[in-house]
Amino acid sequence: MTDETIRDVLTRRGLSRRAFLQVCASVTAALALSPAEAADMTKRLETAERPTVIYLSYQECTGCLESLTRSFSPGIASLIFNDISLAYNDTLQAAAGQAAETAKDTAMKNAWGKYVLVVDGSVPLAQNGAYCAVAGRSAVSDLKRAAGGAAAVVAVGTCAAFGGLPYAAPNPTGAVPVSEIVRDRPVINISGCPPIAEVITGVILYYTTFGVPALDHLHRPMNFYGNTIHDRCYRRPFYDRGMFAKTFDDEGARQGWCLFELGCKGPITHNACPTTKWNGGTSYPIESGHPCLGCSEPGFWDKGGFYKALSTPTGHWSRTGVVSGAVAAGVAAGLSTAAVARARQGRAQKKAASADSEPKNPTS
Amino acid sequence: MNGASVLDFARGPVFEIALAMLIFGIAWRLVGIFALRRPVDYSEPRAGTGWGSGLRMIVSRSWPRREFRERVLHWDIVSYIFHVGYAVAILGYVPHIMLIRNLTGLQWPGLPGGVIAFAAGLSAGALLALLGHRLTSPVLRRLSNFDDYFSWLLAFTPLVTGLMAYYGIGGNYQMVLGLHILAGDILFAWLPFGKIMHVILLAFSRGTTGAAYGRRGAPI
Amino acid sequence: MPLSRGVIPIRPVTAGAPAGGALADAILAEIASALHEYLDTRQNHVIDLTGMPLSREDRQRIDAYLGQGEVSMDIHALVHSHIEETAYAGVWRVRHYDMGGGVHSERIEIIDVPEIVRASSADMAHSARRIEALRAEEGA
Numbered sequence: 001m002t003d004e005t006i007r008d009v010l011t012r013r014g015l016s017r018r019a020f021l022q023v024c025a026s027v028t029a030a031l032a033l034s035p036a037e038a039a040d041m042t043k044r045l046e047t048a049e050r051p052t053v054i055y056l057s058y059q060e061c062t063g064c065l066e067s068l069t070r071s072f073s074p075g076i077a078s079l080i081f082n083d084i085s086l087a088y089n090d091t092l093q094a095a096a097g098q099a100a101e102t103a104k105d106t107a108m109k110n111a112w113g114k115y116v117l118v119v120d121g122s123v124p125l126a127q128n129g130a131y132c133a134v135a136g137r138s139a140v141s142d143l144k145r146a147a148g149g150a151a152a153v154v155a156v157g158t159c160a161a162f163g164g165l166p167y168a169a170p171n172p173t174g175a176v177p178v179s180e181i182v183r184d185r186p187v188i189n190i191s192g193c194p195p196i197a198e199v200i201t202g203v204i205l206y207y208t209t210f211g212v213p214a215l216d217h218l219h220r221p222m223n224f225y226g227n228t229i230h231d232r233c234y235r236r237p238f239y240d241r242g243m244f245a246k247t248f249d250d251e252g253a254r255q256g257w258c259l260f261e262l263g264c265k266g267p268i269t270h271n272a273c274p275t276t277k278w279n280g281g282t283s284y285p286i287e288s289g290h291p292c293l294g295c296s297e298p299g300f301w302d303k304g305g306f307y308k309a310l311s312t313p314t315g316h317w318s319r320t321g322v323v324s325g326a327v328a329a330g331v332a333a334g335l336s337t338a339a340v341a342r343a344r345q346g347r348a349q350k351k352a353a354s355a356d357s358e359p360k361n362p363t364s
Numbered sequence: 365m366n367g368a369s370v371l372d373f374a375r376g377p378v379f380e381i382a383l384a385m386l387i388f389g390i391a392w393r394l395v396g397i398f399a400l401r402r403p404v405d406y407s408e409p410r411a412g413t414g415w416g417s418g419l420r421m422i423v424s425r426s427w428p429r430r431e432f433r434e435r436v437l438h439w440d441i442v443s444y445i446f447h448v449g450y451a452v453a454i455l456g457y458v459p460h461i462m463l464i465r466n467l468t469g470l471q472w473p474g475l476p477g478g479v480i481a482f483a484a485g486l487s488a489g490a491l492l493a494l495l496g497h498r499l500t501s502p503v504l505r506r507l508s509n510f511d512d513y514f515s516w517l518l519a520f521t522p523l524v525t526g527l528m529a530y531y532g533i534g535g536n537y538q539m540v541l542g543l544h545i546l547a548g549d550i551l552f553a554w555l556p557f558g559k560i561m562h563v564i565l566l567a568f569s570r571g572t573t574g575a576a577y578g579r580r581g582a583p584i
Numbered sequence: 585m586p587l588s589r590g591v592i593p594i595r596p597v598t599a600g601a602p603a604g605g606a607l608a609d610a611i612l613a614e615i616a617s618a619l620h621e622y623l624d625t626r627q628n629h630v631i632d633l634t635g636m637p638l639s640r641e642d643r644q645r646i647d648a649y650l651g652q653g654e655v656s657m658d659i660h661a662l663v664h665s666h667i668e669e670t671a672y673a674g675v676w677r678v679r680h681y682d683m684g685g686g687v688h689s690e691r692i693e694i695i696d697v698p699e700i701v702r703a704s705s706a707d708m709a710h711s712a713r714r715i716e717a718l719r720a721e722e723g724a
Contacts, residue, residue, distance in 0.1 A: 330391025338399030
């Protein structure tokens with residue numbers, strides 16, 4: 001581990017302090033820091049050791065890495081991340097086989113105890129972890145070993161944070177999120193399918209300068225996951241006025257009305273999409289006319305359907321089965337209750353009739 | 365249990381159980397009542413079959429007769445505020461209409477959130493006033509049993525949790541929304557088994573009484 | 585004809601906070617107090633507009649109020665930055681562009697010269713070394 005700072009790295013590349021200040025402006029803007037915090041961050045970044053990031057992938061689709069490295073126009077933050085701090089990544093490196101394993105070991109050894117471990121993908125536990133193995137070692141044992149030398153673990157993407165798609169019912173591989181395996185290190189969850197690139201890099205740089213950020217109950221940084229999509233949605237006024245698009249091509253959809261009826265999960269989804277946006281700040285899904293899928297929330301895959309309104313039942317059982325079963329049982333119960341009642345009515349009538357026909361004793 | 369799982373639980377299995385109980389209960393009570401032996405009326409009908417009188421009474425009993433107005437009209441009005449506000453909130457709010465559409469395929473245009481919140485707020489206020497009246501009126505208090513208070517609570521909880529969800533009170537939106545749907549589920553499930561069944565039986569009980577009186581020639 | 589115009593009639597809806605220009609007024613007030621603060625204590629101040637939910641009206645009002653000053657500069661370092669003084673001395677607008685040409689950071693700075701413009705001592709020392717190296721090379 002060198003004691004190089006981010007500033008040193010830029011200088012070595014012939015870039016001035018101005019380049020460094022550009023980086024700082026980018027990061028503080030992404031993190032929405034107050035002026036005082038931003039000044040503090042700039043000061044700290046000046047002397048902060050450059051972060052060493054080791055990026056490991058397990059049960060994942062590489063979408064998160066795509067988000068990080070192939071953003072529309074590479075932002076400064078991703079440049080920092082890719083060129084300055086990333087010490088190891090399976091997917092991006094040229095090395096393969098034994099050379100790759102050696103590179104990983106070296107990267108870990110050089111920064112043992114100090115590196116930020118980024119994990120992408122869930123970890124399968126079924127069949128002793130045989131569903132995901134790298135170089136003959138199961139994901140679970142690989143993760144445990146790598147986490148041993150990490151200062152902090154950043155779970156990138158909903159798979160790593162909450163299990164994601166591999167975790168979806170019936171979860172054949174016994175997938176679990178990173179936080180189930182790593183219990184003795186701070187775990188920061190950056191959920192999303194995928195997460196926004198600026199959020200990933202922003203959190204890593206924040207960690208380098210200030211340490212673990214304030215987290216919500218799901219261990220997501222409050223800076224980015226403090227509000228719901230619905231809270232910050234520019235279509236919110238239409239929700240409040242009761243103006244909803246009913247289909248994807250009706251007048252409401254064209255006028256940009258609220259997408260709640262088309263299944264938008266914005267009200268229960270915490271993420272920075274409406275403010276940070278995607279593709280270098282171009283837009284976010286709702287701006288493109290599509291309801292929020294809720295991809296940064298646990299179990300978003302199993303919430304009854306992306307296009308089902310949030311207020312409707314998830315359709316747990318067969319509706320016809322429930323309704324016809326209940327009607328049949330209800331009618332049967334009603335008939336038997338009535339039969340009992342009729343029998344009682346009959347007995348009472350008979351008793352009354354026989355009482356009428358019996359000679360009355362005038363004295364009693 | 366966190367907010368997300370409460371919400372999933374309420375929208376998932378609990379909703380299905382509640383729906384099953386609602387349908388079962390309504391079928392049970394209606395069939396049970398209709399299959400009863402009718403008392404035979406040997407008297408000669410004074411005015412037709414009574415159908416007209418039955419229908420008339422469903423409407424006429426919706427407002428107190430002149431003799432009682434001074435004593436009960438104001439409470440009737442409070443009760444109407446509760447009922448109308450409740451109906452507006454249930455039938456006018458788009459997320460509720462989505463549920464009805466999901467169940468029945470029927471739908472109609474919704475009302476703005478502010479109108480719904482106002483109606484629900486009025487309804488909740490009226491419901492509180494009615495509880496106060498029930499607790500303070502010596503006659504009503506003696507007439508009330510567990511069913512009345514329990515039904516009151518089940519009617520009140522969805523209103524309060526719904527308003528909380530609408531205004532973002534209570535912090536965790538998912539939890540509040542989950543509890544609101546859960547409260548709605550419980551109301552659904554309990555509806556046929558307690559006094560809230562008047563939602564459905566109201567027309568039948570008034571109609572039957574009206575028909576019987578009508579046959580005997582009583583003014584409806 | 586682009587597909588979007590011909591086949592799917594697209595009528596874009598402009599995003600943005602529905603509020604009027606309330607934020608612009610707040611920002612102006614902040615600038616005024618920051619100028620006093622700077623004169624008294626030499627403490628610079630930065631208002632980051634990037635994450636602010638500014639309406640179009642807000643932006644128009646900010647632009648109209650601040651106007652254009654005497655100085656404008658461009659920095660070509662890691663990315664392109666454009667700096668210009670507003671009609672008010674010591675109130676600067678600093679925009680950093682990303683590689684695609686979009687603005688990724690936009691701020692108003694209250695200071696005599698924006699910090700990013702100054703050549704740092706470290707960079708100047710580095711320059712001195714480079715010139716000496718060049719002279720040594722040419723001399724050899």
